[in-house]
Amino acid sequence: MLSVLDLFRIGIGPSSSHTVGPIRVAGRFVNSLHREKLFDRTEKIEIRLRGSLAFTGVGHGTPDAVLMGLMGLYPQTLDIDKTKADIAEIKATKSLSLDGQKQIAFDPETDLIFDYETEPKLHPNEMHMTALDGSGAQLREQTYYSTGGGFIASIEQLEKPLENDIVKVGKKVPYPFESAADLLAFCAADDLAIHQVIYANEDAKRPREETDAALDRIAEVMMACIDRGLNTEGILPGSLKVKRRAPGIWQKLHGAPLSNEREQLFDWLNVYAMAVNEENAAGGQIVTAPTNGAAGILPAVLKHYCCGEQLMAANIRKFLLTAGGIGILYKQRASISGAEMGCQGEVGVACSMAAGGLAAVWGGNPEQVASAAEIGMEHNLGLTCDPVGGLVQIPCIERNAIGSVKAVNAARLALHAPSQMKVSLDQVIETMRQTGLDMSSKYKETSQGGLAVNVVEC
Numbered sequence: 001m002l003s004v005l006d007l008f009r010i011g012i013g014p015s016s017s018h019t020v021g022p023i024r025v026a027g028r029f030v031n032s033l034h035r036e037k038l039f040d041r042t043e044k045i046e047i048r049l050r051g052s053l054a055f056t057g058v059g060h061g062t063p064d065a066v067l068m069g070l071m072g073l074y075p076q077t078l079d080i081d082k083t084k085a086d087i088a089e090i091k092a093t094k095s096l097s098l099d100g101q102k103q104i105a106f107d108p109e110t111d112l113i114f115d116y117e118t119e120p121k122l123h124p125n126e127m128h129m130t131a132l133d134g135s136g137a138q139l140r141e142q143t144y145y146s147t148g149g150g151f152i153a154s155i156e157q158l159e160k161p162l163e164n165d166i167v168k169v170g171k172k173v174p175y176p177f178e179s180a181a182d183l184l185a186f187c188a189a190d191d192l193a194i195h196q197v198i199y200a201n202e203d204a205k206r207p208r209e210e211t212d213a214a215l216d217r218i219a220e221v222m223m224a225c226i227d228r229g230l231n232t233e234g235i236l237p238g239s240l241k242v243k244r245r246a247p248g249i250w251q252k253l254h255g256a257p258l259s260n261e262r263e264q265l266f267d268w269l270n271v272y273a274m275a276v277n278e279e280n281a282a283g284g285q286i287v288t289a290p291t292n293g294a295a296g297i298l299p300a301v302l303k304h305y306c307c308g309e310q311l312m313a314a315n316i317r318k319f320l321l322t323a324g325g326i327g328i329l330y331k332q333r334a335s336i337s338g339a340e341m342g343c344q345g346e347v348g349v350a351c352s353m354a355a356g357g358l359a360a361v362w363g364g365n366p367e368q369v370a371s372a373a374e375i376g377m378e379h380n381l382g383l384t385c386d387p388v389g390g391l392v393q394i395p396c397i398e399r400n401a402i403g404s405v406k407a408v409n410a411a412r413l414a415l416h417a418p419s420q421m422k423v424s425l426d427q428v429i430e431t432m433r434q435t436g437l438d439m440s441s442k443y444k445e446t447s448q449g450g451l452a453v454n455v456v457e458c
Helices: 016-035 062-070 080-093 155-159 180-190 194-203 208-231 246-254 265-281 297-306 313-333 347-361 366-378 396-416 425-438
Strands: 010-012 044-051 095-098 102-105 112-115 125-132 138-148 151-154 285-287
Touching: 010 016, 010 208, 016 062, 016 125, 016 138, 016 151, 044 062, 044 102, 062 080, 062 095, 080 095, 138 155, 151 155, 180 194, 180 313, 180 366, 180 425, 194 208, 194 313, 194 347, 194 366, 208 246, 208 265, 208 285, 208 297, 208 313, 246 265, 265 285, 265 297, 265 396, 297 313, 297 347, 297 396, 313 347, 313 366, 313 425, 347 366, 347 396, 366 396, 366 425
Parallel strands: 044 112
Antiparallel strands: 010 285, 044 125, 095 102, 125 138, 138 151
């Protein structure tokens, strides 16, 4: 079983699959050079970006992310300002400190290749890395995939047949669910809420206090991201010159009478979600939830309904554990990659997760929680990923605001339902998977269709 902490990764924007994933891929390749005793002989590294990583890599920060990984940096701990200065030096000197230990020649213009012609083999986000010695002889090559949400895999991992359609990793857990039906059956058998089942599985991986500390840290980073987004004005990086809107909306809300709070419900959710995704677009610190492109939905719902003047730890943990459990189902049974599923696999999944988490906080039983998650996805089916200019800005920022509102409504509808809904969570996950496979690649994070071609960059 995956852990919820695998889904909620602390990293940087603007993309979990195009930024966080490539950092980790480059780092894994460098580690393999150490392991194979090839590091000291390595004098040159070549990288080929294919598929979505090639078509939208520049707008998603992929080239710089690769450099970060080669330098031995980690998404959750790197210093943004220092890293930007280091990358500028690499580009100026055409030299790179590999893993922070040895200097090698590296010219991003020639050694980092956008391979638009080669079709990716197993996933749309493909990276091929090669290490060469001083004479130009090949020492090692490896193909990797960034599979969404910061997850990565080698070609061997994806080619290996999987038993029962699930990857077996880590320690055995008491509730090894492979479907929503399994999860609900475990809840019924032991009279547990969904978050309690997830807690039990996490307890098999580490002490409870470590899980709680990690969940609290995730919430803390989410709230800090909202705060930065609400208080940082200016223009987002990139050719679109998009102005940050969250600070202006935030100021208007604070200047309005509290009596209008009910009418302003959408505004509160909108501003929190947009604050996060404007920070993401600027390359700030972010939590994948379950991806960076959809990172504003869970924090917006969490902020408005689970955090008062003081963080309410019990509700926050219940929300994150329940949402994380739902996210695990999507990751294991379908995909959370926009390049594979379209935006239904990012914003749709985040909406589903947030709806289920909120239904749990509001006292919903496991069936109602699953129904909320189902509704959250059902009305995002077919959502395309067509970022204008290859930037995670239009329509991504507003799409998170809309997804937040949908999540809350989905939770309300599920709690008002008189009985179990006709469509199950498993059925909607499978429908999303089939829809994503049928969707044209033009609408799956390649910026070759939809808004990306019908909106002229200004």
